[in-house]
Amino acid sequence: MINFNNVSKHFAGKAAVSDLSLNIAKGEFTVLIGTSGSGKSTTLKMINRLIEHDEGTIQFAGEEIRSFNPQVLRRRMGYAIQSIGLFPHWTVEKNIATVPALLNWPKGKISARIGELLALLNLDERFRHRYPHQLSGGQQQRVGVARALAADPEVLLMDEPFGALDPVTRGALQQEIVRIHQLLGRTIVLVTHDIDEALALADRLVLMDGGQVIQQGTPYEMLTRPKNDFVRDFFGRSELGVRLLALGNAGAAARRGEWIEEEAIPESMTLREALSQFIARQTDRLAVLDAQQKPLGVLHFADLLRQRGN
Incomplete structure (x- = not known):
């Protein structure tokens, strides 16, 4: 679905991502993880051209992403972020309808889609007419995910989507995303710095450092067959047992x-x-x-x- 081929990105002459090659399969839940400054968020944002890559090629569904109009590309990819970014003076209904409205969907189709997504994310129908400030943080995040899924995108990109939530709400939303992935089978790429979150969500983990992929594999492979001491230390030598139990x-x-x-x-x-x-x-x-x-x-x-x- 998404292929990085020798991709690099520089900011002020410094490499944020360096000679990156990575393949993300259709329907796969891929989690990018690493320390701050490892290049994981930059990698995610290059997929939908929020950041343009300097070198190499990035393909989406077999085509170079620069062959797409950026707006057209982004409408094929849902995007959910930690700060949510809901329009404060728009109702939940209007926020979710943002992309379908831009695509000129009929009003009846948009309304039906909003109903489907509210049900999918366990939000009551009465939330349609509420405003973001009338919702809890967890409810706002659910609406943000609903908006990202509204136009039935082929790919869902998520950048630290649950980072600002309390542990209980965060855990509930993690379970919702896993359930949605199982139901819809969409390709999901998520960035997090939280090791336990990464292990709980990923079909495949990609550990980055210094703008490069250090190791990738299933959570079990990453924990039991670390490539080097960096990988072993990142996942925590002393916590290996309990993290394996989490799988x-x-x-x-x-x-x-x-x-x-x-x-x-x-x-x-x-x-x-x-x-x-x-x-x-x-x-x-x-x-x-x-x-x-x-x-x-x-x-x-x-x-x-x-x-x-x-």
Whole structure:
């Protein structure tokens, strides 16, 4: 879907991105991660030409991005950022409709699309006529994502979209994005500096430093087969175990055919979260419910030692 071929970008004579080659597959959830100044946000913004690259080529759907009118290109790519950028004097409905209106969609089609997106992002229909200042930070961010998805883009670009939110709201929105990705199958490229967020969201992680790709792979590959000491230190040598547990879930690890009469955990709970439950409850077994709230099995503390991620 997106191909970088020997791409470089300089600011004031200094390379922000240097000789970057990267392929992002259609339908893949790719997360760019790295330290501040690693070039990850610059890389993202070059995809929709918010920043123009100096050298090399960038292809979108097989065509060089400079062959597109920038506005046409951006309408094919949704864009969500940390500051959200909602128009304060426009209602939620009008904010979401921004791109479809520019594309001259019929009013009925726009209204129906807004309804679909409100439902998709778990926002009540009554939010249509509210203004951004009447919403919580999490609700504003959901509207920002809805606006980015409004014209059914082929690619969704996200730059630190949840960075300003509290941990509970952030976790809920992360789960929503994973669900939306599974439902819609869109190509998503997200930038974050949060390691746990990257591990939770990515199909493929791209670790950058100094404007270059240091290593890329699945979260499990990055944690268990680091290319060098930089990668190993970045993901935290001392936290490797709990981060690996975050890649698995209780449903996959639970022993079928067993049950105990105790407060159960959902199958979607990560094994890292389950570890906290084991410690808090001072037990070595946890009952696990499936998505329909029916008994699925029992998770044993000893089984955590045998997990290898998803």
